[in-house]
Amino acid sequence: MRWPAVFAWETFDDLLRKGLKVWLFYLTVLFFFRLFFLGWMQEYMGAGTGAADVLAAVVRGARLSCQTAGALTLVALVPGALAHYLLPRIENVCWKAAAGAELIVISVLYVASFPYYRQFHTNFSQLMFNAANDDVWALFLSLVQEFYLPVRLAGALVLAYVLWRLFTLFVLAWRGPRLAFAARLAWPLRLAVRALALGVCYLIGLLSVFGGSLGWQTAVDWENAGVTRDDFLNEAILDNLQAVHRGYVLQHRMLACNGLDFTVDDIRALAALHAGMEPVSDDLDDYLHHQAAGPAAERPSHVFLILSESYANWPLLEKYKNLHIADGMRAVIAEEDSDYCPTFLPNGASTVSAVTGVVTGFADANLYLTTMPEAFAAPYPTASAPQLAALGYETNFWYAGPATWERIGAFTRAQGFAHFYSRGDFGDVPGSVWGCEDEVLYERVLAGLDDAPSFNVILNASNHSPYDVDVEAKGFDKERTRAALPEAAQGDEALLRELGHYWYADRELARFIHAVKERWPDSLVLVMGDHADRYNIEKTPSTYERYGIPFIVTGRGIHKGTLAPESAGSQIDAVPTLLELIAPKGFSYMSLGTSLTAGNRQGVNYGFFITRHAIGKADTVPLVPEPVDDGPAPELDQQAMQDYINAIRSISWWRAKYGPILDAAKLADR
Known part of the structure; x- marks a missing residue:
């Protein structure tokens, strides 16, 4: 019994080639984004930064962007693959729609990264997630008046459209080398060619998972990416999506710090006990x-x-x-x-x-x-x-x-x-x-x-x-x-x-x-x-x-x-x-x-x-x-040890988060 045509190797070959081309496309875009950013913003490089430092940043960044390209490819591949096997007539539409949405996101982030770096001297960070706590209307006006939001947004959309056109030409219009020719070979060679194709996919999968590496031992991620001696280069190593991911993780780590179960009265009494004083002050520093x-x-x-x-x-x-x-x-x-x-x-x-x-x-x-x-x-x-x-x-x-x-x-x-x-x-x-x-x-x-x-x-x-x-x-x-x-x-x-x-x-x-x-x-x-x-x-x-x-x-x-x-x-x-x-x-x-x-x-x-x-x-x-x-x-001594444990924890929590003054009103916003 023969497999239905939809499950034939030739059909899989077409999907495989598209997936590989999508990954290469995004990796190339992120590579040139980084190069242009380095060239345009080079005044932020520290004194003594040399070509070797820049090269190290470019290479490290390219490795890290393998992970980003893999994630973007996976997001686009899901609707593309479903349409490929179930609704072939709309497959290209699905690819175009997914790529269009992704390219708009990465283009807007890229265009925004230039003023963001000038303002904060960092790639995207958790500060962007704190914006929701600001006066949103005032923030919007500031973006319009000081950072020319309409002009930059228009530029980002033009960039996204250009990239989208390149995507359709490279991924969808250009067929590239086919692997289906293996069907005309003797079966041992046919198996070898197909195994090689799958091996390439496996290799790219490893590079995507481990940030340009083949295993976790040498994996690159946003936490260990900054290996140069220049702060600007270390930030440029992160592509914009990696920087957003960093900000998201750090923000949620901070939000997880939701406090311990101590009241202001508890902390005052524990601080006084720890210091051997009377609990007469609401200023923790006194203790x-x-x-x-x-x-x-x-x-x-x-x-x-x-x-x-x-x-x-x-x-x-x-x-x-x-x-x-x-x-x-x-x-x-x-x-x-x-x-x-x-x-x-x-x-x-x-x-x-x-x-x-x-x-x-x-x-x-x-x-x-x-x-x-x-x-x-x-x-x-x-x-x-x-x-x-x-x-x-x-x-x-x-x-x-x-x-x-x-x-x-x-x-x-x-x-x-x-x-x-x-x-x-x-x-x-x-x-x-x-x-x-x-x-x-x-x-x-x-x-x-x-x-x-x-x-x-x-x-x-x-x-x-x-x-x-x-x-x-x-x-x-x-x-x-x-x-x-x-x-x-x-x-x-x-x-x-x-x-x-x-x-x-x-x-x-x-x-x-x-x-x-x-x-x-x-x-x-x-x-x-x-x-x-x-x-x-x-x-x-x-x-x-x-x-x-x-x-x-x-x-x-x-x-x-x-x-x-x-x-x-x-x-x-x-x-x-x-x-x-x-x-x-x-x-x-x-x-x-x-x-x-x-x-x-x-x-x-x-x-x-x-x-x-x-x-x-x-x-x-x-x-x-x-x-x-x-x-x-x-x-x-159970009570003495419990008091010590509670004092150390409660004082560390309150003083680090809320400052020296013990004020119950500060807990209302927790």
Whole structure:
């Protein structure tokens, strides 16, 4: 029995060719859109931007636009394919209608992107979604009077029509090479030709899904696209639809920050309890003031606070010593000028939470700070950079990845960092899609500093999937680590690759610390993981081994016992610990966290609490403490811990979102 003609290969061939031509057409349009934008707006390029930077932006943008072209093709393909098989007479009408609608959208966005960039110095962002909250009529008049809306709209429609005509000529009128000739070949060759055609479709599908890549390990998307050192080029890498998608995602992340279940009275009482004061003020900042007790260490010339990607605490435990993946930092911790707190929590489950915790001083409390306008208006009073600047330090943030990831470049600068450096500043260096290799980052930090006092936050990236550093070539003894693993895990090559990357991160951390101490003997270095919970040897690790990160401080003036023996904390406690180590007596600072030198005995984050002897989920009633070691379940003051959890969360939520004044009327608009 023969297939009906509608299902014949020749019929499928026609649809296949149209789909491929549509994808190539949109990819070409987006490519030339980007080129013209770069040429027309080149005055926005920063000084020192060269041809290599422009080429990198064009290539990266073309890869990202593979994804956009794929999405546009899919939207047009659905009505085209349905008509192709069910109503062939109107197939071309469906293609033309779908393409016409898409071309109007991308043309209007493209024409609008020029004045939008001039106004906001960014490609489309979440600000466009905030327009609904403005005076719509006033906004319309502004668009007409200041931005010549009728003229620009007419120009966009003309552009769309020209592109639509080209679409009809290229996709519909021009037949192109046919694959149906394979019907005249012997059946093995016929199958080979058709398999090749399907293989091309599969390849284009991969490029469309993974942003110009063949797998997620090297995928390009809007979050990791900005790899140049120029802000304008990083924005131009995103085609307009990708920029709109970015704005949409960031807007919904912000809208998801819908607050916690606390009243104004709750927050006032909790803030007072946390500060050891009476609840007499409606100004939250009154409960956040501290005065330094006096330096516990000599004033360092340089301070380094390192957030090390996925640097969990469990490899530093004695039971895992024979793995030899943490030998570098074990040696640092053992030195006389070092101290270590093994009961420490990350601010959240991801790197961005660690960044916001260190940069702003607030806990992860159902807010996405890197998307919130409030976080870009001015530094929060608890922000780390302005307070270190007040002590005479130049403030720098060093990141191994692209400045566009989570808006980290703009966010850290908005929160007071004088300088931000990212992969785009480092040139063509080895690394993964998430950032350059750790040794490169540390080299750039050392090369970028002189003897002027500085405070440096460093965020590395090598200990992160896709785990593609050649760690064995760099010296990782995989077989020694394999032999130390439980027998059931010795054949797990993926685990060994992950452990090798921990080894690499650990080794480079130790090397960097030693290089810093050799160059600036009076320096101070603080180290903590950005988060844990990425890999463990056990399939069901304890809560402590799964989520705990280390907090390590080393440098001149530090000694065993600098941190209180019973101390525990989280990332919001790192900067107050630093300030109590180096600030002169009486120095006034603002902090929600508490110094570990002063005996802070608990930490809390998005889901857990920790003390020196207990850890547990923060949202159970009652709280259920689990031991951090092999001992019995420890005692826990339920009310004190619950009050601490609620205070940290409620203050972080309100102060970051609504400002210092406790006013119930502000909740009416939630």
